Amino acid sequence: MNDSRPQSAAAPSPFPPIADYAFLSNCHTGALIAPDGGIGWLCLPSFDSPSVFGTLLDREAGYFRFGPFGINHPTARVYEPGSNVLSTTWKTPSGWIQVRDALTMGPREFEDQVTPHTRPPADDDADHLLVRTVRCLEGTVEIDLVCEPIFDYGRTPAEWTLVDESRHAADATGAGQTIRLQTDLALGVEGNRARARHVLSADEECYCALSWAEGLAAPADVTEATRRVDATTRFWRAWLGRARMPDHRWRDPIQRSALAIKGLTYMPTGATVAALTTSLPETPGGERNWDYRYTWMRDATFTLQALHYLNLDWEADEFMQFVADLEPTETGALQIMYGIDGRRDLTESTRDDLSGYAGARPVRIGNGAFDQRQNDVFGAVLDSILLHTQRSQRLPRRLWPIVQTQAQCASEVWREPDQGIWEARGKPQHYVSSKLMGWVALDRASRLAEIRGDSDLAGTWRATADDIKADILAHGVDDRGVLRQHYETDALDASTLLAAIFGFLPPTDERLRASVLAIADELTEHGFVLRYRTDETDDGLSGKEGTFLICSFWLVSALSIIGEQQRAHDLMERLLRIASPLGLFAEEFDVDTGRHLGNFPQAFSHLALIEAAARIIAAERIGELT
Structure with missing residues (x-):
């Protein structure tokens, strides 16, 4: 028997509630991250470009997750105060980790050829990178990286090419676009997706970065990745510091x-x-x-x-x-x-x-x-x-x-x-x-x-x-x-x-x-x-x-x-x-x-x-x- 009643906004669904997504931005484009750590929406290189990750609109329209294997519900998700940098804490049966996610911003070093400016460029600008770092806080945790971009709003699956023999970088190409996944984990290509798994112990760190920058430049190691995320937090705090904020409970x-x-x-x-x-x-x-x-x-x-x-x-x-x-x-x-x-x-x-x-x-x-x-x-x-x-x-x-x-x-x-x-x-x-x-x-x-x-x-x-x-x-x-x-x-x-x-x-x-x-x-x-x-x-x-x-x-x-x-x-x-x-x-x-x-x-x-x-x-x- 068909139920003719209107669909409820809270109907059981594989789609997370809209308000449960976290918003990242580099003032050129933005990303939405679902509670499980998956990128649900990212258009490259600008806000109105076709999506590369689009599970927000179709569960098979592109997926990118970096987090604990087999655990989908985090313990805590917060913005680093005064920023658009996300910090997610996960508890697993064997340990604790913290994941930081940012569309990174940093000092402008050269003319932007990816999304050219008509306004005077500011001192800081987009790096054209999505950087994700993980630090193990206690115990041991198995980290899982799955990157499956599908270009042009889910129409064109990626074709992957390993960039070097070390397996730390791979390029995904489709619909006339190429992006690079760089990480300190060893990558493998499974059809249209790149994957990596690694067990982190207490105080160990790892990272991955997605680049659509000129020359597909990306952080070479976790130290540089962390530096870029830290710089992004500083950018947002410095920007907010220039605003007049009332000393009020709101x-x-x-x-x-x-x-x-x-x-x-x-x-x-x-x-x-x-x-x-x-x-x-x-x-x-x-x-x-x-x-x-x-x-x-x-x-x-x-x-x-x-x-x-x-x-x-x-x-x-x-x-x-x-x-x-x-x-x-x-x-x-x-x-x-x-x-x-x-x-x-x-x-x-x-x-x-x-x-x-x-x-x-x-x-x-x-x-x-x-x-x-x-x-x-x-x-x-x-x-x-x-x-x-x-x-x-x-x-x-x-x-x-x-x-x-x-x-x-x-x-x-x-x-x-x-x-x-x-x-x-x-x-x-x-x-x-x-x-x-x-x-x-x-x-x-x-x-x-x-x-x-x-x-x-x-x-x-x-x-x-x-x-x-x-x-x-x-x-x-x-x-x-x-x-x-x-x-x-x-x-x-x-x-x-x-x-x-x-x-x-x-x-x-x-x-x-x-x-x-x-x-x-x-x-x-x-x-x-x-x-x-x-x-x-x-x-x-x-x-x-x-x-x-x-x-x-x-x-x-x-x-x-x-x-x-x-x-x-x-x-x-x-x-x-x-x-x-x-x-x-x-x-x-x-x-x-x-x-x-x-x-x-x-x-x-x-x-x-x-x-x-x-x-x-x-x-x-x-x-x-x-």
Whole structure:
């Protein structure tokens, strides 16, 4: 008898829970490591390259494990404090070991030919190495190395060649790519995989390294491997040391969020990917699976808010230079998303040969929403430029043309329907959040024109902003005085929380208060916020979805803004308690099972965490003065 009930997010599965993966980064690409020590996701050489290890999406799409033989559940997994370096401690029947994993970073010694820079290279850069070291703490432990890369998203098995007679290096080739596995263990090749086994005794160490660097350079011994991992820890700590961190009980989650956001930044161009992964399901076993390895313009303003709040002005400037370099569409507008190298074409395809995470199909490469009309993009770009201008106290000459074109585009399209902030694949509508961001666009453009000394343009744009506000208040508010999802419905939408965050209405306005409280009371499951109710919204897809973590963090901010400090604080505490074991957040949270859903780790969730924490901390500090 078939079970027709929806698949549970906690259904027994060979796929580890999404939140149980550890995230590594070298600011060019990232890796996810499962609790058993297997690399579940790694794309080479950059975030949006085809995967080489992809068991996250298919259990036969590439595997790389370095750990104790026959033991799959570690005793402890932690990040080395202040870093994106993972330390895993294992107990076996005969002893204890510690494994350290890092996508290594070090002093820049020469021009990067693997992923060339368009931004000025920093003092430290990626080594283009995944380095893994093991140290035996007590007793004896049998170490097992299994490396089975499958190139091009699991399509092309590796062909292995031993590099030398000592069996300490082997090259894997496939799909026009070659990577090198180097180790101090003796390697053997078994079909499409390389393997090694060795018994470590107390205080002994060994290592392996995967290289895609120029010339396939790799550590020659465990001393050099350890040195590179140590240098990576120092890099992250030095970077974090430049950030302003509040001395507050939420300091650690803010730090982890900052490290995640930096880890999702593509250093060669300054772009930030929305998430490391593609096609992790929003609905267990369903079709709501998207490729998030690109840069969304709507993330721009939240990225700038977070970076400037943390005093990370260099990263903020790098991101703004990336935006300034982007090629607009034929109308002069910026697309809603771009590739991390600035490319415009993100044509979507599916990989039907992959099973998908826990059977969630299709697996998508590319994102078909890249050419959608989403009128909120102008507000996000212009708000970020205003934030950056106020911080740096100057409006760079190369940004002014963007201000003009985006303000002009917003002026021309704000009356037209679009797909909305959530990229609904149903009929275009007059979404309130899109109108709201149109108001943000013209309001910020007017203020930027004042900074530049152009009073005529400032007045023109201010008048348009006033028209948009009047239109929203005439058509976008229901009989209860609550902001609607779009003009043809009374359904709620969490995106209207942006009215509070962007200052559309003053905190004392009853319509703003009613809207925030309606979402808190009516658009939540166990206190966590839904984007919208899928049975009330034509988004072109089937299936339910989990609560959106960014929306819950937006609600924290909005509650704080309208003076509901206790409710804001309570929700913030609940959100922080559902972080992954390593302090990371995916896109969504399934309240029935306590499982994370969607792509992981999600930059938007961490950006919203920082913004929400900043709001509450600021309110607490002000309260200390009154």
